[in-house]
Amino acid sequence: MRLSEVKEILSAQVLCGEDRMEEEVACACGSDFLSDVLAYVHEQNLLLTGMVNPQVIRTVEMTDIKCVVFVRGKRPGEDIIRMARERGIVVMASPERLYTACGLLYSKGLRGN
Amino acid sequence: MEPVRLSYPVEGGDFIQAGEASSKMKMTLKKLGLPADVIRKAAICMYEGEINMVIHANGGRADVEITMDQITLRMVDQGPGIPDVARAMEEGYSTAGPEVRSLGFGAGMGLPNMKRYSDELHIDTELGKGTTVIMKIKIG
Numbered sequence: 001m002r003l004s005e006v007k008e009i010l011s012a013q014v015l016c017g018e019d020r021m022e023e024e025v026a027c028a029c030g031s032d033f034l035s036d037v038l039a040y041v042h043e044q045n046l047l048l049t050g051m052v053n054p055q056v057i058r059t060v061e062m063t064d065i066k067c068v069v070f071v072r073g074k075r076p077g078e079d080i081i082r083m084a085r086e087r088g089i090v091v092m093a094s095p096e097r098l099y100t101a102c103g104l105l106y107s108k109g110l111r112g113n
Numbered sequence: 114m115e116p117v118r119l120s121y122p123v124e125g126g127d128f129i130q131a132g133e134a135s136s137k138m139k140m141t142l143k144k145l146g147l148p149a150d151v152i153r154k155a156a157i158c159m160y161e162g163e164i165n166m167v168i169h170a171n172g173g174r175a176d177v178e179i180t181m182d183q184i185t186l187r188m189v190d191q192g193p194g195i196p197d198v199a200r201a202m203e204e205g206y207s208t209a210g211p212e213v214r215s216l217g218f219g220a221g222m223g224l225p226n227m228k229r230y231s232d233e234l235h236i237d238t239e240l241g242k243g244t245t246v247i248m249k250i251k252i253g
Contacts, residue, residue: 035222038157039204039229051217055164058132059217062139062156064149 001025001110003067003090006046009104010094012069016081017090025067027113030102034059041065042113048094048101052076057083066090071098117145117179123163123188125172128216134175135160145179151252154230155184158248161223162188168213169193170244183232186248194240202228 004021007014014021025045031037032051041063048069049056057080060068067090070076075093076084084091094101106112119141121134139156159175166173170192178185200206202224209219228234231248238244 032217033220033222034217035161035220035226038161038226039222041153041157053216054129055132055217058136058160061136062132062153062160064153 001105001108005108006067006069006105006110007092009108010069010071010092010096010101012092012094015076015091015093016085017067017088020090023066023090025110028102028105028110029112030071030098032098037065038063040113046105046110048098048105050074050098052080054080054083056080057087057089060084060089061087067092069094069101071096071101114181117141117177119177119179121175121177123166123172123175123190125167125170128164128167128213131164131167132160135163138175138177142179142184147179147184147252151184151250155186155250157230158227158250159186159188161226162186162246162248164218165223165246166190166192168209168218173243182252184250184252186231186246186250188246188248189243190245191243194242194244195236195238196240198236198238 028046030048046067047065050072052074069092071094073095142152170190173190176187195201204225205221207219207221213219232251233249235247
């Protein structure tokens, strides 16, 4: 699924990485527990989370996830966006709740792993 | 290839900034041209170790040695030690406080993740003295 489709399906706003919307993601995971993200990563490309702190970007960096979507209308601060930009990570913000956001992407064909 | 040795201080008490050493190590491993899956394993092992040091031990030091066939991570702290290593290795067991949990950690996955992603894990701990965790990740 292209990141532009993720953006559209989740009614998301792109906070950094607008120029990378044609890139593809093959699978996704959704969690607020960062240790769980670290435990079950297998080439995940997209993380959906309601957790907003710099460790989200660290976790995404360590696991080679290319895009993080903050759900429930949460907006990361400029420090978090700057961290993501420096590491080449795409950041979006969606008004959808975590369960709904995961379901919407899943129903359009973006699976977990 | 001569072994490459790296050493990073891990600052204690600043959970929000934890991960800096792992981030720097990962960048160096990329520059060395190591396979992506090996880099990812080493980065996750070191990151979990770093988080543990910040949460439980007020920081410490991380030494890294890279040779032709493996990466060795040696994480040393002078913290309180681990009272029950067998329990600490169980998924879901954690002594972390609510503040750490509210930030997405303290789910009792730190040591299990370090075991999951390393090929060898050794823990040497003494109550009141500190803990040394050694992890080896094979290359190729």
